[in-house]
Amino acid sequence: MRRLFIQFYLILMASFVVAVLLIGSLYEGTAERVGNRYLEYLVQDSLDRLCQELAQLPAEQWPAHMASYGQHLGMALHTAALAAQPLDAEDMAFLAAGNIVLMEADDTFVQRIGQSDQVLVVGPVPYLSFLHELRWVDVGLLLALGLSLGLPILLWLRPHWRGLQQLVSAAQRLGAGDLQARVSLPAGSSLAELGETFDRMAQRLQAAIAGRKLLTDAMAHELRTPLGRLRYRLAMLVSPLSESEERAIGRDLATLEHLIDDMLAYGRLTQPGFRLTPADWELVAWARGHLPEWQALGPQCRLSLVVEADPLPWRGDLGLLERAMDNLVANALRHARQQVQIRLQRQGQQLWLSVTDDGPGVPDEAVERIFEPFLRLDESRNRRTGGAGLGLAIVRSIAQAHGGQACVLPSPQGAHFCLQLPVHLDTNGHATLTDGAVAPG
Known part of the structure; x- marks a missing residue:
């Protein structure tokens, strides 16, 4: 004021x-x-x-x-x-x-x-x-x-300022995930019309987000039931399937189950008010212990780990970090020709976890959209390699939930994805809305 x-x-x-x-x-x-x-x-x-x-x-x-x-x-x-x-x-x-x-x-x-x-x-x-x-x-x-003149100006400005403060407070609470936030200005306020417009907008936003979450959860849960029945009926077939048919059906069922898990995870991460469960971890030992599991995702490629600092302390939600790195490594292994490299490094108060491959890379025109949900850069490639386009969107949501970002960095060959996270930042104070990522300078 x-x-x-x-x-x-x-x-x-x-x-x-x-x-x-x-x-x-x-x-x-x-x-x-x-x-x-x-x-x-x-x-x-x-x-x-x-x-x-x-x-x-x-x-x-x-x-x-x-x-x-x-x-x-x-x-x-x-x-x-x-x-x-x-x-x-x-x-x-x-x-x-x-x-x-x-x-x-x-x-x-x-x-x-x-x-x-x-x-x-x-x-x-x-x-x-x-x-x-x-x-x-x-x-x-x-x-x-x-x-x-200062006194009458102050007396005239004070009620307007109170209304503006209520608007700012409601907007901040709404942006932080409190979908119940409303201004509720009195009818005699000079900003009453603006307050009513804001409240109607917040109400529509709350209804839209609630409807989206309800639809996503309902679809995901409803899909699980016929999938379970399909697996049961396939197992009860009188005439057994051939080995190739059984593998093909198994892959399709696994893809559907993976899509359902991704939909539920993405809906939970982008829900306003989502909170993490942070703890203190040492990431070098975790990455080395996790390396065999990542290698199993693509045994046809050579997977290497490069650590530039040991140890690497970090505070955050390790379960979500594992999911983000699983998605990045699996994405790199699907598109790599021969090798994938995982690099862990620290720059100041920022921790960088990067994954590079020697595959075809990401087209320049797609770098800004690569983390959008359900994005397919190449339909034929997606049919061949699998994936529904939610993996990278989940990675970005996890990074933003920790107060960091996910981005694509320039690479002479293949793709170079980077997960940038704060080392010591309190992770429960960050929004999870899926804004566009910005590459570190």
Whole structure:
């Protein structure tokens, strides 16, 4: 609120000052000039008479005569050299011609005494001094008026700010997974219409996410029942299947079961409010122990592990990390020609787990979309290698749940997938929405 108040107040004060300056310049150019000219006319007659009298007297009698005349006028009088007056050439010529000149610097009037080289100086004139003092009074009043505007602005802005704060709080809670978050502004609020629009949006979002999860879970669970029945009936066939037919049916059933597991896992990971169960782990020993299982996923390729730092402590959900690495390694083994490399390294407070293969790689135009769910870059390849397009989407969701990211890095040959995770970050404070991944710099 402070920033909004200061910005609004400064804009208002700037507009106020500009208006005052314009009015002041107009006043100074007209009313004040006219007033000064009128004052000159008032003293012109007295100065003319005095200068004529002084011109007829010897110079040594001037002080006494000016003192007497000064008491009558109520102002100080003295003489000065004409050449010493701080005037430009035009004003000096005007003064030398016998005209009266107003010296604004010291609030005095000056007039030449006859044809002498002396001038009569009258003042300072109290009225002119008062005008100068009045200017500072005006400045003080303007400042007081400007400062007094702050209170009504604050009183006017406060209810608007409260409404904005409620909107921000509700948006933050909604973004953090609290689908019950609502603004519920009072009807008299100036932001009531905006609040109602936000609440309707949140309600639709809650219904859409709940409907998507319900549909995914229902489909997954409903698919398990006919799969189980199919396996049972295949086992109860009177005429046994050939070995090749049995293997083909087994692969299809395993693919369906894997798809169901991926759908349930992806739906759970992208559900707002999903929370991890973090613990402290040492990843080098875990990776070495897990290497034989990964190798079993693709025995036709050589799988190697490169560790750049030992040990590698990490805090997170190891079950989800295993699933993410299983998906990355299985994806690399499906597309590799001969070898796959797993690399574990630490850079500052970031842990990088990368998987590279010597396969065809990822097309440049597909790098930004590779982690989207159900994405098929090559239909024929997917039919040959299997997979429904959820594996990499699950990897990205797991990375984001840990406050990290999954990305595709440039590689001279094949594909280079990287899972970047914080080492010591509290993992329960991160959203799991499937935003686009950004490759590390």
